[in-house]
Amino acid sequence: MNTKAxxxxxxxxxxxxxxxxxxxWLDFCDQHHFKLTDAELEQYVYGRTNTAIxxxxxxxxxxxxxxxxxxxxxxxxxxxxxxxxxxxxxGLTAFLKKLKNANFKLAIAxxxxxxxxxxxxxxxxxxxxxxxxxxxxxxxxxxxxxxxxLKTAELLGINPKNCLVVEDxxxxxxxxxxxxxxxxxxxxxxxxEELSNTSxxxxxxxxxxxxxxxxxxxx
Numbered sequence: 001m002n003t004k005a006x007x008x009x010x011x012x013x014x015x016x017x018x019x020x021x022x023x024x025w026l027d028f029c030d031q032h033h034f035k036l037t038d039a040e041l042e043q044y045v046y047g048r049t050n051t052a053i054x055x056x057x058x059x060x061x062x063x064x065x066x067x068x069x070x071x072x073x074x075x076x077x078x079x080x081x082x083x084x085x086x087x088x089x090x091g092l093t094a095f096l097k098k099l100k101n102a103n104f105k106l107a108i109a110x111x112x113x114x115x116x117x118x119x120x121x122x123x124x125x126x127x128x129x130x131x132x133x134x135x136x137x138x139x140x141x142x143x144x145x146x147x148x149x150l151k152t153a154e155l156l157g158i159n160p161k162n163c164l165v166v167e168d169x170x171x172x173x174x175x176x177x178x179x180x181x182x183x184x185x186x187x188x189x190x191x192x193e194e195l196s197n198t199s200x201x202x203x204x205x206x207x208x209x210x211x212x213x214x215x216x217x218x219x
Contacts, residue, residue: 003158003159003162004105004158004162004163004164004213004214004217005104005105005106005107005153005156005158005162005164006099006104006105006106006107006163006164006166006213007106007107007108007109007152007153007156007163007164007165007166007181008106008107008108008109008110008166009108009109009110009148009165009166009167009168009169009172010106010108010110010112010116010120010136011110011116011168012119012168012169012186012188012189013089013127013167013186013188014088014089014092014108014120014124015082015087015088015089015120015124015165016056016085016087016089016188017078017082017086017092018046018168018188020078020082020085021078021082022041022045022046023078023081024074024075024077024078024081025041025045025053025074026145027077028070028073028074028077029057032057034057035206044056046169048111048142048155048171049111049136049142050067050070050071050074050075050113051067051071051136051142052142054067054070054071055067057127062155066150067115071113072115073103075113075115075116077185078116079115079116079119086123086190088091089186089188089204089205089206090204090205090206091204091205091207092124092126092205093124093125093126094205095205095208095209096129097129098209098210099210099213100129102210103201104210104213105157105158106129106130106131107130107131107132107133107134107152107155107156108130108132108133109134109149109151109152109165109182110134110135110136110148111135111136111142111143111148112135112136113135113188114135114203115136117133117135119187121133131156132152132155132156134148134151134152134155138151139151143169143171143174143175144154144170144171144172144174144175144178144190145175145178146175146176146178146179148175149165149176149179150165150179153179153181156219158179160179160181161180161181162217163179163181163182164181164182164183164184164213164216164217165179165181165183165184166183166184166186167183167184167185167186167198168185168186168187168188168189168190168195169189170190170192170194172197173185173195173198174196177197182199182216182217182219183197183198183199184198184199184200184201184202184208184213184216185198185200185201186201186203186204187201187202187203188203188204199216199219200212200216
């Protein structure tokens with residue numbers, strides 16, 4: 001019986017694409033005549049759900065169809081920007097296969113747009129390695145709320161205490177910790193110092209394996 005799980009965020013963890021998401025949001029804001037400060041971008045845009053961002057930009061005045069249309073517009077910008085540069089975070093596929101061979105349950109838990117999840121999993125040969133893929137449609141609250149990680153553990157049938165979350169964002173780390181899970185930080189978006197409340201920080205997956213994961217879960 002599988003009693004341990006590793007749950008991966010996607011953006012900034014599986015693919016180092018956050019700079020392209022940021023550029024897409026900047027382009028979207030420019031096209032729609034929004035001028036946001038760096039502080040606003042950090043607090044209300046980066047790492048937040050599309051719905052939350054759009055509600056901030058439009059002061060909660062959009063209906064569901066307008067949110068859907070604007071979301072597709074922004075994500076289409078992102079996919080076009082990122083495609084020429086697409087690649088996995090170094091060592092990801094090999095790391096996933098090591099975990100799978102060691103009988104870990106594997107999941108993706110991401111606030112990413114569903115088309116973007118498929119975009120990544122269509123480019124990388126890893127879809128079949130995951131037992132569960134959870135997106136924002138499964139929950140009512142985005143990160144840093146722990147709901148998405150608790151829902152993923154529930155679907156996996158694994159106690160949260162036996163789950164390791166792999167995250168790059170501060171809101172994601174907080175989400176994992178609030179779910180009573182251990183967190184492995186990936187320093188694609190933030191520095192090791194900024195991720196110091198995680199159990200371990202890595203630049204990529206090239207030098208991490210099953211032994212390190214078991215060590216974290218046994219802390």
